[in-house]
Amino acid sequence: MTAAASQRDLLGRRALRLAFGTALCLVVSFGMDLSVPFIAPVLAVFLFASMPRPLSLRASIGLVLVVALTTGSGLLLTPLLRYYFVSGVLMVGLCLFLAFRYGLRGGNNLVSTFLSAGLTMISAAGTADLQLALTVIGALVKGLLLAVLVLGIGYVLFPEPASAAKPPARTVPSAVEASRLALRAALVVLPPFLLALADPSSYMPIIMKSVSLGRQSCTATARTAARELLGSTLLGGAMAIAFWFALKWFVHLWMFFLWMTLFALLVARRLYRLTPTRYTPGFWLNSLVTLIILLGQSVQDSVAGKDVYTAFIVRMGLFIAVTLYACLMVQLLDARPRLRNRTGDTPQPLR
Numbered sequence: 001m002t003a004a005a006s007q008r009d010l011l012g013r014r015a016l017r018l019a020f021g022t023a024l025c026l027v028v029s030f031g032m033d034l035s036v037p038f039i040a041p042v043l044a045v046f047l048f049a050s051m052p053r054p055l056s057l058r059a060s061i062g063l064v065l066v067v068a069l070t071t072g073s074g075l076l077l078t079p080l081l082r083y084y085f086v087s088g089v090l091m092v093g094l095c096l097f098l099a100f101r102y103g104l105r106g107g108n109n110l111v112s113t114f115l116s117a118g119l120t121m122i123s124a125a126g127t128a129d130l131q132l133a134l135t136v137i138g139a140l141v142k143g144l145l146l147a148v149l150v151l152g153i154g155y156v157l158f159p160e161p162a163s164a165a166k167p168p169a170r171t172v173p174s175a176v177e178a179s180r181l182a183l184r185a186a187l188v189v190l191p192p193f194l195l196a197l198a199d200p201s202s203y204m205p206i207i208m209k210s211v212s213l214g215r216q217s218c219t220a221t222a223r224t225a226a227r228e229l230l231g232s233t234l235l236g237g238a239m240a241i242a243f244w245f246a247l248k249w250f251v252h253l254w255m256f257f258l259w260m261t262l263f264a265l266l267v268a269r270r271l272y273r274l275t276p277t278r279y280t281p282g283f284w285l286n287s288l289v290t291l292i293i294l295l296g297q298s299v300q301d302s303v304a305g306k307d308v309y310t311a312f313i314v315r316m317g318l319f320i321a322v323t324l325y326a327c328l329m330v331q332l333l334d335a336r337p338r339l340r341n342r343t344g345d346t347p348q349p350l351r
Contacts (some may be wrong), residue, residue: 001241015268017154023260024150035135038296040143047147054155060148068141071118074322078126093186093298095119117211120193126201133288140193185214188326206294212289213326216282232283233323236290237316244326
């Protein structure tokens with residue numbers, strides 16, 4: 001087997017593993033009627049896209065404990081948000097900045113993402129009801145446990161070849177650049193978090209979407225922001241609509257699994273460059289996350305007897321608004337570096 005064929009086989013296994021794992025997490029979450037069923041498949045997407053090797057039992061337990069402890073820290077911010085609102089919001093913003101900066105400076109990106117999501121979702125839920133906050137913590141921990149379990153199953157069914165090379169180490173930006181990107185990501189997440197404080201139970205998907213956008217904004221530039229952020233959101237919405245109408249042909253839990261496998265595989269092939277595309281892996285990752293969140297909420301709306309189409313339009317409108325705001329933050333906070341690159345590092349005297 002040639003090197004090119006071997007590499008294609010390796011990427012094909014990874015695409016199948018991601019598609020299968022995402023679909024399995026989705027069907028198990030809805031089959032077991034977990035409290036926030038879209039969390040497990042979203043976490044599975046991040047896990048399968050980030051982990052080149054299966055986690056050992058010790059590492060899996062350690063990751064779950066770390067995430068449980070770090071996300072549970074959101075409860076500590078609840079009294080501040082209730083009684084000292086401005087101080088509480090500033091503290092949440094600072095914690096978001098530190099979480100994103102930790103990931104940018106070489107820390108574990110999964111822990112950074114889980115911490116950002118848990119910090120915002122749990123503290124927002126705690127302002128409304130302590131029981132709701134505990135429910136969100138339970139949903140995050142159960143979702144992560146399920147995603148880690150499915151990760152192990154995925155590597156058993158689609159094993160990584162022993163000869164597979166380790167992925168290259170990611171580039172770590174300088175301290176100044178990491179702080180700038182972390183500030184931008186925190187500013188992307190804060191407004192949706194403030195919106196969620198009005199009705200935490202209804203706006204949980206908006207927070208999860210904003211965390212995904214904050215993560216994606218760390219790699220986007222002013223030139224590609226609209227295409228990367230807004231394009232992936234619109235594509236995710238279009239796929240959710242197509243998925244919904246395809247699912248209506250034959251409503252069954254296992255058809256849910258098969259359709260999710262197909263849609264995730266279409267995205268994974270582009271994520272791993274099996275199908276040539278000009279878009280970045282972050283674009284396809286955000287598209288898949290958007291699909292899962294929108295579809296999961298539509299299924300829950302249907303079960304609850306709500307108007308699915310009206311709820312989808314409202315939710316999609318909020319997603320687009322949040323994405324446009326993220327594009328604006330990228331444009332504003334990239335303006336200064338672009339100006340410095342044009343004029344040089346040394347400021348010119350005024351004449």
